[in-house]
Amino acid sequence: MQLPRIDFSGVDPSAPDAGSWSEVRAQVMDALATSGCFEAHYPALTPELRASLFDGAVRPLFALPVDAKRRNYYGADKPFHGYLGDIPGYDGYESLAVVDGPKSEQVRDFADLIWPDGNHPGGFCEAVHGAAKSIFELEVVVRRMVMEALGVGKHHEPLNASSWHLFRMSEYQAPNAAEKTVRYGSHQDTNMLSVVCQHEVEGLEMQTRDGEWVLVKPSPTSLVVMVGNALRVSAMTVPLLSLEKLRVVS
Template identity: 35%
Template sequence: MGITKVDLRGVEPGLPGWQEARAAVTASLLAHGCIVITYDALGQEGRQALFGRALPELFTLPLETKQRNVSTMGKFRGYLGNKDAEVDNESVSIDEPTDKGSIHGFANLFWPEGNPEFCDITLPFAKNLLKLEQTVHRMAMEGLGVQEENIGSHLCSLTHTLRFWHYGAPKDTVNGLSLKMHRDFNMSTLIVQHEVEGLEVQAKDGSWLSIDPEPNTFTFLAGELFTVVTNGRVPSCVHRVRMLSNRERFSMVFGCWSTVGGVVSVMDELVDVEHPLMYNPCRADEYVEFLYWDGLKHDDPLKAFCGVVDKGSSSSME
């Protein structure tokens, strides 16, 4: 058993192949909260420029230089470093990477003389990832029966980041664990791996499924906010990074978020007799604060934060 792979190259709404691809995407997201996609977003030359030159150079810079990467968009949106006794990973992030000014502002943090090659490759790459992310969201919502006007409103309510990750050779040389199992608390994530394996997603039976780092493949993971929007139909994907080859690893992550301060609600069409309302409207920034202070106290933090309480039971939020 593995995660379904769907080829979305040249697939557009209304054209041949859309309905078949939509059905496959929706089915995989309902089953796993995950889908692997073949797509033309970054050519071989661009991949080598980013993974082979820019990222190795960036992550060898002094820590104080990397810590210049900060964000006004909330917690966990700038530099992240995790170099403890068990794991070794760090990352930096660009807010709104489809904006030319954002790309150049990010590059100037690390390359004071500028890095035109990095900017010229990253900007169109981010735009391609945005189109791919919107395609997957649209397919899933169409597949679930959401109306076009509500799909459009949903897509317009999103913000984005592009995060670059570096993983040192695993300290746990037996299990190769480099990032512990977790769910993303955003709307969705597109992961771009390069040459070194690592990404694993958890199936419903608890087993772990490895996602190979093949060129032109992108892994879409549903986050917890996507579970809210779809009224629990699409589960947030449990995943981890495990590197059995014991090599260092680079990856890129295109994150999709709700607008800062915006309210995330279940789509009206996804509430009916067979699917009663599961989640109350919530704010993503408040959920992040809840996770930061109280999340570890709960087996299901999302349900504890905004889940609809069954009649006759007391609220865990009181």
Template identity: 40%
Template sequence: MGSNSKQVSEIPIVDLTGLQPSLPSGERWEAAKAAAAAALQSHGFFEAIYPSLSAELRGEMLGRAAPEFFSLPLESKRRSTSEEPYQGYIGQAAPIPYESLRIDAVDSPIAVQDLTRLMWPQGNPTFFNAVVAFAKPLRDLAEMVQEMILQSLGVDQKHYDALVNLTDHGLRLSHYGVPVNQETEIALFPHLDPNLLSIVCQHEIGGLEFQIAGGSWVNAEPSPTSVHVMAGLAFQAWSNMSVRAPMHRVRMLGNEKRFSAIYGTRPSHNSIVKSPEELADAGRGPLLYKPFNYTELVRFLCSKQGMGHSPEDAFNSYCKLQN
């Protein structure tokens, strides 16, 4: 590990064992809610102890189903296409040995079945079952964290309902090879996620790193009983910066392939992200972001103009109010 990296002790830990989104109350819920809110405010991320995502589910998804997909011929993987950035299959682009597949509407078995048949016209029940089973506890986790944050902000229930009704769920499967640049060992450049929440599940081989105050990086070690939760830019804006999107990257320190899965929530296509007015009350200060179209934001961040700035500067130039 390089001199600008720190160890895992810098990562906040929140125990969500046994908690359910259908029971958003009680002593353990309140303790976890306080810890999650504090972590996302101070760091933008935390390690969630979450044994509901069992070792069996992880193994079926990341030890079997994901490698099976990425071993398909390139022409097969390219059947999943989209004109929108970060959608469908993303192939390797030098010098980054990275490829991924985003499964849209992963909370819908019909959508997962359609994607499966697109990849394997003859069908692939093993892949389909692995994705559906793996996604269920992660959807529960995403809903829990979002509700905890909204409870901690004290906003009206109608705002939570509106956010949920405009939220899409997806699962990104990723495959990392050995970096071309062995000096930097960068397998995915530092970036901010534009969405609401990302839940990262690493399988056996780590590599995820978060940037913390002062510019140093912390290594998020994989664990069979935990995942890493981080806020995205849309949630940072919606919450009026009560949660913060963290810079993160992937470094590959060995010569083994790495597979990971990211469960993500995001505003639905062309929906408007707007902070509740009450977040400017109670001494929180003025609203910091103007309402914006989420789809247009992502397009801007991926444009030549957006990519000509740092991720944070590009985001602020697009939707931050000038005070």
């Protein structure tokens, strides 16, 4: 089994209803109503930008000592906004996040926090900001399409202005055993939309409504878009937008 695949190459984020917008919107609604997720062919996040993100930014970031990574902290009232690691039941999992990554100043503040001496890798801020901005544009397009299809498109701009974006970078260590190990247990996301960019290694699995787990194979030109609980909608004339569960295995 494979996820629905939707081509966004003919969609211009700045020009709703132009090009293939209406056609893609219909495909998005069908995919979210039946699967709760889809694979988005998204050339705007170029292979060059992906390489600079994962090889030039993410790799040296996770090579840092744990004490340095723990500086990624947004306060006791936001425990899941920053560094995650040494979590019972999630061996080998680490993650850091930038709040509002599409804003260059937020990425710069993150880099200065992690590398207080200013000696962060060359191109780090440009790679993280460029990737976050590109992914956020896809998120905005999908959210607008969903709201238009539900007949509440006029409320998209106020919602977009009040929304914020969490750009999370995660690493899962490979297990010692030869058999598959669940690294991040089955769950549903609580936000509106999640957009996942995998890097070379398979691991993300999505559960269908009939209980089947579908392995999501990484692609150099696509992203995985998943609906979260905040965007689940039920009405007499509107299909339920629902993601069953997702998990990460290695």
